[in-house]
Amino acid sequence: MSFMKPDAADVTNPRFRPWAKIASPTANLAQTTWDLKQREEVQARNEKYWLDKGHTPIPREIFEKHPKIWLEIGSGTGGYFLDLAKKNPEAHLIAIERCKIRSGRMIQKFVKSQLTNIQGFRGNAIPALITGIPSESVERIYILYPCPWPKNAHRKNRWYLHTVMPHLIRILKPGGFVIWASDQEFYIREATFVSETRYSLKTILSGEVIPNEWNQLVEFPSGRTSFEAKFFSANHPCFELISQKL
Numbered sequence: 001m002s003f004m005k006p007d008a009a010d011v012t013n014p015r016f017r018p019w020a021k022i023a024s025p026t027a028n029l030a031q032t033t034w035d036l037k038q039r040e041e042v043q044a045r046n047e048k049y050w051l052d053k054g055h056t057p058i059p060r061e062i063f064e065k066h067p068k069i070w071l072e073i074g075s076g077t078g079g080y081f082l083d084l085a086k087k088n089p090e091a092h093l094i095a096i097e098r099c100k101i102r103s104g105r106m107i108q109k110f111v112k113s114q115l116t117n118i119q120g121f122r123g124n125a126i127p128a129l130i131t132g133i134p135s136e137s138v139e140r141i142y143i144l145y146p147c148p149w150p151k152n153a154h155r156k157n158r159w160y161l162h163t164v165m166p167h168l169i170r171i172l173k174p175g176g177f178v179i180w181a182s183d184q185e186f187y188i189r190e191a192t193f194v195s196e197t198r199y200s201l202k203t204i205l206s207g208e209v210i211p212n213e214w215n216q217l218v219e220f221p222s223g224r225t226s227f228e229a230k231f232f233s234a235n236h237p238c239f240e241l242i243s244q245k246l
């Protein structure tokens with residue numbers, strides 16, 4: 001079977017979702033704990049690499065200028081954030097997407113909307129998180145349907161096990177939220193475990209995506225993002241986690 005990047009896959013077709021077969025239904029939490037313990041050296045190396053490059057895709061000033069910032073990492077074509085920007089004019093929304101085509105579409109959409117409270121960037125969120133975002137400057141971070149990296153050998157790429165995760169927590173204001181969604185139950189379960197035990201975040205909710213005041217699914221019956229819409233139309237259950245920094 002030829003390998004296809006999960007990002008590029010047609011998620012409605014099980015043949016193109018190789019992780020559906022591999023992912024363990026129960027997260028291996030003992031192994032996760034071990035990963036978290038031996039991270040310091042790798043983390044220092046990763047930070048040095050990006051600091052030496054001296055580049056961040058998002059200008060730092062934006063975070064200093066706006067008091068209420070919501071950040072989406074891996075925003076795809078940005079449709080959900082555009083809707084949120086319309087509904088929340090008091091918030092300033094920033095979306096970052098690495099893929100050239102998706103970020104191009106996203107930026108086009110944002111510019112066309114003429115909204116002044118949303119900005120899209122093409123780039124890698126990792127250097128942005130490490131070098132470019134001041135501490136305690138972001139009120140909400142959205143990570144919706146990231147690649148789950150289900151193979152054991154790749155687990156360090158899962159956002160919550162990645163060495164950039166301490167920065168994700170650092171940039172969050174006290175009282176701020178991290179909002180996750182995935183089609184993989186193990187991913188949300190493991191993210192909940194790591195958020196609570198390693199980062200002392202409070203779990204506001206963790207479980208299957210059903211309409212609630214957080215996801216406001218009543219307003220997005222066919223799904224908030226394009227990946228969510230594809231999973232919903234294939235009747236594939238989705239899962240979410242809302243964590244709060246105390």
Ligand SMILES: C[S@@+](CC[C@H](N)C(=O)[O-])C[C@H]1O[C@@H](n2cnc3c(N)ncnc32)[C@H](O)[C@@H]1O
Binds near residue numbers: 077102126146227228
């Ligand atoms: C599976 S897609 C989900 C897109 C969108 N959130 C949705 O739900 O439709 C994951 C996205 O994350 C982006 N991504 C992955 N790693 C990234 C990184 N380090 N920085 C920015 N974007 C990233 C990918 O390019 C991809 O578009």
